[in-house]
Amino acid sequence: xxxxxxxxxxxxxxxxxxxxxxxxxxxxxxxxxxxxxxxxxxxxxxxxxxxxxxxxxxxxxxxxxxxxxxxxxxxxxxxxxxxxxxxxxxxxxxxxxxxxxxxxxxxxxxxxxx
Amino acid sequence: xxxxxxxxxxxxxxxxxxxxxxxxxxxxxxxxxxxxxxxxxxxxxxxxxxxxxxxxxxxxxxxxxxxxxxxxxxxxxxxxxxxxxxxxxxxxxxxxxxxxxxxxxxxxxxxxx
Numbered sequence: 001x002x003x004x005x006x007x008x009x010x011x012x013x014x015x016x017x018x019x020x021x022x023x024x025x026x027x028x029x030x031x032x033x034x035x036x037x038x039x040x041x042x043x044x045x046x047x048x049x050x051x052x053x054x055x056x057x058x059x060x061x062x063x064x065x066x067x068x069x070x071x072x073x074x075x076x077x078x079x080x081x082x083x084x085x086x087x088x089x090x091x092x093x094x095x096x097x098x099x100x101x102x103x104x105x106x107x108x109x110x111x112x113x114x
Numbered sequence: 115x116x117x118x119x120x121x122x123x124x125x126x127x128x129x130x131x132x133x134x135x136x137x138x139x140x141x142x143x144x145x146x147x148x149x150x151x152x153x154x155x156x157x158x159x160x161x162x163x164x165x166x167x168x169x170x171x172x173x174x175x176x177x178x179x180x181x182x183x184x185x186x187x188x189x190x191x192x193x194x195x196x197x198x199x200x201x202x203x204x205x206x207x208x209x210x211x212x213x214x215x216x217x218x219x220x221x222x223x224x225x226x227x
Contacts, residue, residue, distance in 0.1 A: 032214045043118075043204055044218040051214070089157065093214045101147045101159030101172065102206075102216060 002027045006090045006105035013080055014113050021075040021108045023064075023090035031092035033057075033066050033073040034102070038087045047075075047088070085112045116141065118207050118219035126225045132193040135222045139186050139207030145169075146188040147216060148180060151202040160203075163188055192224075200226045 006023045013019060025031065032051045036044040048057030053068035062077045073090060090105040119138045127133050139146050148160040159172040163182035180190040186207075192199055202223050206216035 034215075036218075043220040044206075046215065046217065049215060093216075101149065101162055101170065102157075103159070104157040106156045 002031070002092060002094065002103040004090050004092055004103055004105035006088075007108055008106050010109040010111050012111045012113060015082055016079045017112075019075070019077040019080045019084075019110070021088055021090075021110070023073045023075065023105060025071050025073065025090070025092050025103075027071075027092055027094060029094035031094050033064070034091045034093070035062070035064055035073070035075050036089040036091060036104075038089065038107070040086075044089065080110075080112050082112045082114050085110055118205055118217055120203075120205050120219040120222050122222060123220065124223045124225075126227060127195050128227050129195055129197060131195050132191060133195060133224060134189050134191045135203055135205075135224070137188045137190075137205030137207075137219060139188070139205075140209070140217055143207035143209030143217075144186050145208045146182055146186065147206045147208070148188070148190050149204045149206065150174075151204060151221070152200075157204070160190065195226045197226050200224060 004025045034049045035047040037047045038044050048059040050057040050066035056065045064073050064075045087107045087109050089107045091102045093102050121136045145164045147162040149157050151157045161171045161180050162169045166182045177193045182188045202221045204221045206218045208216045
């Protein structure tokens with residue numbers, strides 16, 4: 001079956017530090033890849049996505065590149081802010097509007113200290 | 115455009131009871147998915163509905179069921195509640211050109227005592 005593996009953390013960084021959250025996947029088909037963010041007490045918000053190999057998703061300073069050869073979709077940000085503190089989820093869904101839901105990683109708790 | 119709404123936001127039940135949660139998708143979205151989020155198991159797919167038909171179901175017991183109405187609103191029901199059913203239940207809708215992109219509601223926090 002499909003699966004997503006990501007570092008669980010917590011990951012603690014100082015403000016303005018460089019961020020990398022690793023994400024690797026296995027999929028039975030050709031997946032679309034996503035990063036979602038969850039702030040305390042809230043639902044999930046889509047942060048960025050990529051639907052085919054070598055696509056780069058970007059939003060709010062975050063970036064991730066779909067690497068088919070390494071089955072990875074690592075999340076990066078050049079300079080984090082305290083407001084980036086949240087839980088980040090890597091997810092996949094097999095393309096074609098497939099009948100299966102999103103498959104999520106366990107989530108990475110990110111803490112940014114001022 | 116209004117986002118996905120879920121009601122109620124918080125719910126407390128006792129073991130053995132049943133519960134119904136409601137989800138209203140983004141206007142125009144015909145697909146609604148449900149997920150369970152717990153600290154131990156993380157986010158797990160429950161089921162997806164499209165045009166009133168269940169398209170797929172995750173690995174959950176038959177106590178978990180759902181339905182979708184003609185206006186795309188969806189409900190999920192859990193019967194004979196167990197302590198382990200305590201979780202955040204998230205609903206997501208998708209539609210239009212980006213069928214793979216799901217938009218999530220704020221969730222319903224269910225506590226089973």
